[in-house]
Amino acid sequence: MRNLAQILILIGFMASCPLFAQEGKPGFDMEFQKIEPGKFLVGKIEIECPSYPDTRDVPENVRWTEKDFKLCEEMAKRDSRPGFWVNISESYYLGKFEVTQRQWKTVMGFNPSIFNADKVGENSDLHPVDNVTWEMVQAFLTKLNEMDKNYHYRLPTEFEWEYAARAGNDALLPWSETREQAWIQQNDKGTTKPVGTKKPNPWGLYDVLGNVWEWVEDYYNHDIFADPIPPTKGDVHVLKGGSITSDVTNATYLFHGGGPGNGYDVGFRLVREMK
């Protein structure tokens, strides 16, 4: 009886999985978090200069002069930007985790990751898939959308990604908090890490910062930040969130990266919609 109960529970669990339960492919377990509408500020630059005077014990020709400070203030003012508001008018469901190697293998039948089991020295099923180009992700999405009868999947837009990553925070995270939430540069050579093993952000998303860079839908505009209206064409796509090769300065929700990235630290998460 006990075994039968376990089997029934297992069947019930598989049926509740939105994906592939009907396809007879257990183990595909992508979880999504509902993100409520709102607005947020994008592209604000607020540069500061060091405090006058320069009291460092350095050679005379290295020490900043009054002229240097003045020039710094002028340049900081010149390059700062007020940013612009972005409205997220409808709720959406964003992956709680980066897409894993097991999920990729389930859909595609192979694992492109550099940080596979051989490299990480353990089962890598729960590590994020890496070494995927934006085009490979599109091929993954095509297959996934054919397989799932109920839901449609796509990459988030950069604004959807950043809005959810910020989780209502207008300011940058303190660096100590970034280290709590993100797998960034490690003490030794470093590998990717199983998803969901750091602290989530306040909206329940894991690894938005660090672990692997994440592809988003948008083309890259070759500028410091996104434009209010993203470009409709381009040569590479935007990467967000930083990775195991990042530090606290680019594993931020505002960092506006672009492809190709390193490969071994490039992955993605998905948005899910009703068909």
Added chain:
Amino acid sequence: MIIFLSSQSVFGQQIHIPEDFVPLFNGEDLEGWHISRTNHHGTVGNFYVKDGAIVMKQYPYGQGGIILTDKKYRDFELYLEFKGHPGTNGGIFLRSSESGSAYQLELAGDGENGTGNLFGEMLRTTINAKAENIEEVWKKGDWNSFMIRMTGEIPKVSLWLNGKHIWEAEGERNDLIGDLTEGMIAFQLHWSATLQPIPGGRCCDFSWRPEAAHSFRNIMIRELKPDY
């Protein structure tokens, strides 16, 4: 295109003089180079060509970045000439990843303390080296030549400054993330101010003087056949 170098003008007499170096930079534009869009020092920079040199300045103020060769290299001899303003910090990256995880040769301003040291950038290295007494060969306010030889999966690196052999170092393992065995040549301009203030953190420092520049010219390479 092959460039023939004379032993006297470039390397002095301390080392064997290779004659088949290939230019990495055409002196006119940035063909063959690209800016990293994932580097934590910055993604835009103000990098341009002037008077036959790659000039690197910050843009926006406080943000730097790296400029990389399009091609990857494994074992090589790299020759270049560098000029830097005092009060700046950058580096020459060896076997760099696209985001700038690399073996780094430090460039501290105009031959300031630290110039010529070898360590990791976004990388924990077992190969490290310190350049001692470089003031004996450094020409202040002028171009200074670097010759770097890098070989082996477990790397062995040698540095010559203005023709003088400064150090030779050897690692204990391949330090590159993912155990890669090749990477790009890159030049780094260090960030000195964040795009926005960091709560509880530092905003900015003196590591890059306003309007200061690092310049590189006569950049050329000879690829060596790996012995592994």
